[in-house]
Amino acid sequence: MGEEVWEQCRDQGIAATGYYHHGEPVVGDCSKISEEEFDAIWRDKAVNATTSQSSVKHVAYHMKTDDIIYAKEGTLIAGKGTIKSECKYHPGIVKQEGVRWEHYVEVDWDENFKPFTLDLAANQHTVLKLNSERVEKIREMETKSDMLYDYVDGVLKANEGEQYITETIFRKRNRQLIKQKKQDSDYRCEVCGMNYEEVYGEIGKNYIIAHHIEPIGSRNVSSPTTIDDIALLCSNCHNMIHKINPPMSIEELSYQINK
Numbered sequence: 347m348g349e350e351v352w353e354q355c356r357d358q359g360i361a362a363t364g365y366y367h368h369g370e371p372v373v374g375d376c377s378k379i380s381e382e383e384f385d386a387i388w389r390d391k392a393v394n395a396t397t398s399q400s401s402v403k404h405v406a407y408h409m410k411t412d413d414i415i416y417a418k419e420g421t422l423i424a425g426k427g428t429i430k431s432e433c434k435y436h437p438g439i440v441k442q443e444g445v446r447w448e449h450y451v452e453v454d455w456d457e458n459f460k461p462f463t464l465d466l467a468a469n470q471h472t473v474l475k476l477n478s479e480r481v482e483k484i485r486e487m488e489t490k491s492d493m494l495y496d497y498v499d500g501v502l503k504a505n506e507g508e509q510y511i512t513e514t515i516f517r518k519r520n521r522q523l524i525k526q527k528k529q530d531s532d533y534r535c536e537v538c539g540m541n542y543e544e545v546y547g548e549i550g551k552n553y554i555i556a557h558h559i560e561p562i563g564s565r566n567v568s569s570p571t572t573i574d575d576i577a578l579l580c581s582n583c584h585n586m587i588h589k590i591n592p593p594m595s596i597e598e599l600s601y602q603i604n605k
């Protein structure tokens with residue numbers, strides 16, 4: 347699943363999949379039909395999408411309460427959870443450009459899970475039952491990832507092989523810091539004082555751009571950002587700051603405005 351799709355699932359406490367054919371879900375509520383009927387409907391509609399068919403069947407018939415489930419975004423194993431319900435049906439429970447899903451199970455996603463990269467050689471948007479070889483690989487990386495994350499709060503020393511994991515930690519930590527910074531703020535541009543809600547009304551509520559004072563691209567080591575490394579700006583001031591390279595400081599732009 348893509349990042350946004352994963353976030354929709356995590357935030358709703360679900361794992362979902364689905365398939366639409368001519369704008370309609372191929373099968374409706376699977377709890378009302380048997381697996382044989384499911385196959386018959388799929389065959390009648392002559393849907394040539396065997397991967398999706400198998401994904402939906404996994405969610406609809408093969409996942410059981412208390413099974414362990416992992417979520418992936420590309421090669422990133424982004425989440426781990428425990429299934430908490432039988433399959434449910436709600437068209438559009440997960441929606442994104444090109445994605446519309448209707449079958450889901452409730453999942454208790456583990457908040458302490460530490461994401462890592464592992465190529466399972468599986469397509470996007472595929473639900474798989476993990477064979478023992480894949481489970482073993484995942485478990486091994488989980489242990490490693492747990493150990494590496496412990497470094498982050500101490501001294502971060504990433505060798506080449508571990509770099510990709512620290513990048514992941516960095517991005518995650520970064521998202522949390524941005525969220526925190528915004529929540530603690532009055533959503534006002536730190537340079538010009540503009541507030542989107544005051545100008546645009548409801549649609550502008552809680553909108554502001556997070557600017558990295560030390561640009562991420564210039565980092566050699568993915569050192570964790572602190573909340574002071576983030577400035578909140580309106581898009582005009584953000585554009586002006588990036589008009590030169592390296593970007594202007596907040597103080598410099600404020601000085602330019604007040605001159």
Ligand SMILES: [Zn+2]
Binds near residue numbers: 535538539579580583
């Ligand atoms: Zn501004």
